[in-house]
């Protein structure tokens with residue numbers, strides 16, 4: 016599907032709405048979409064791709080379908096599901112059991128908002144990427160309408176209130192706790208931090224899911240914190 020386009024965004028949005036009932040469909044579609052995004056910069060065939068914090072492994076499997084040697088690194092065994100890809104490694108993104116520069120592509124989808132030190136997490140992604148290699152990072156920022164994850168959009172009224180409301184309405188505990196496994200990350204400071212690095216070049220900074228003006232929306236301070244929804248950063252490791 017053409018990216019960006021209204022058809023693609025509507026299809027992804029519909030899949031997200033069915034995520035609880037049909038995660039297989041949602042994540043297979045999202046993985047295909049993300050692989051298409053990577054392939055705009057580098058063909059996946061025969062490349063080494065590390066998927067960091069890849070959950071159930073849908074992205075790793077899609078990269079493999081396209082001919083990549085792809086490996087999943089996931090610290091939480093409960094996220095792996097019943098059938099993790101063969102060769103999956105239980106490992107934290109802060110300290111990957113990989114030599115410097117082994118990956119053609121380091122990939123992380125929707126992980127940065129779940130780590131309390133995004134700078135260190137990014138440094139580890141850069142370390143394992145070869146000079147000239149690609150780094151794909153996307154995250155949902157705090158002021159995004161989806162920033163509070165399962166308790167969104169009530170996070171705009173404060174995390175405590177949103178969590179309490181979620182528990183009252185659903186009768187089950189929330190998966191995410193602010194400051195523990197979900198962190199308030201913002202687009203402006205993250206872009207500033209990444210642009211200040213001398214080991215990566217920012218190739219693209221755009222909204223991951225927007226149907227139009229995906230790059231423009233990420234450029235406007237203030238507005239971008241609410242309107243971008245999810246920031247996609249494409250970085251190139253400096254030689």
Ligand SMILES: C[S@@+](CC[C@H](N)C(=O)[O-])C[C@H]1O[C@@H](n2cnc3c(N)ncnc32)[C@H](O)[C@@H]1O
Nearest residue numbers: 068069070091094107108109124125126129130
């Ligand atoms: C919202 S899920 C995203 C899963 C998948 N990447 C996707 O886009 O569907 C966040 C993932 O980040 C992982 N995660 C959290 N902290 C991490 C860390 N320090 N290193 C690597 N992964 C981490 C979680 O275990 C979880 O699988």
